[in-house]
């Protein structure tokens with residue numbers, strides 16, 4: 452296990468995440484790239500800091516390729532909100548694809564499960580800020596809870612909410628919050644924990660604390676397609692589209708679009 456303040460060595464960059472990371476080539480000077488990897492004791496996302504010298508951040512996320520078909524290739528002039536951004540890969544990727552305004556928020560809950568699972572004390576937003584500097588990015592980071600989104604005086608064309616819905620006590624409330632910040636005609640891309648055997652009933656599975664990921668007590672729910680679609684309608688969306696359940700590293704994930 453990695454010690455506090457050291458880089459997490461057991462995370463070997465997978466070929467799959469390398470492919471995802473290369474959608475946002477950073478290619479910094481090799482010394483700067485290596486120092487950047489070492490500056491942050493825990494990375495969630497893999498960033499391609501130097502492809503020529505194979506310098507990548509050792510992200511804990513194993514394989515995000517399944518998300519890519521849902522992400523628009525061209526976001527020229529659009530506004531984008533990334534809810535639960537962590538190191539911000541999707542916020543930076545959307546900016547790279549032309550988004551004119553990007554806001555990335557996170558309540559930094561991850562500090563608790565990173566400490567519980569890997570024994571690492573992490574300052575909030577460190578990875579995001581380091582990458583933001585390297586890219587010269589104008590994406591804005593705010594430490595903020597998703598349940599306060601209705602206080603934002605802004606709406607967005609694209610809202611990404613990846614990896615959170617199963618981590619909140621009130622998933623319907625979170626979908627209602629997402630609805631308030633989605634512009635007319637806008638889209639929410641949602642990704643969360645799914646069901647192993649989705650039989651088409653509007654079912655939600657309840658996990659024991661620590662059952663899904665060892666020592667991570669913040670995974671509460673697994674959603675079937677019909678359940679997510681029904682929750683989305685109750686929250687004020689027209690409905691859900693292109694919902695798919697995929698198995699990633701032994702875990703069922705559900706991904707799709709919610710439309711206003």
Ligand SMILES: C[S@@+](CC[C@H](N)C(=O)[O-])C[C@H]1O[C@@H](n2cnc3c(N)ncnc32)[C@H](O)[C@@H]1O
Nearest residue numbers: 535536537557558559560561596597613614615
């Ligand atoms: C598993 S990580 C996913 C990171 C990124 N969205 C992705 O999927 O690649 C979940 C993130 O959501 C954040 N989070 C959890 N609950 C939140 C809430 N209520 N408001 C804002 N962020 C939250 C966590 O701090 C963490 O950064």
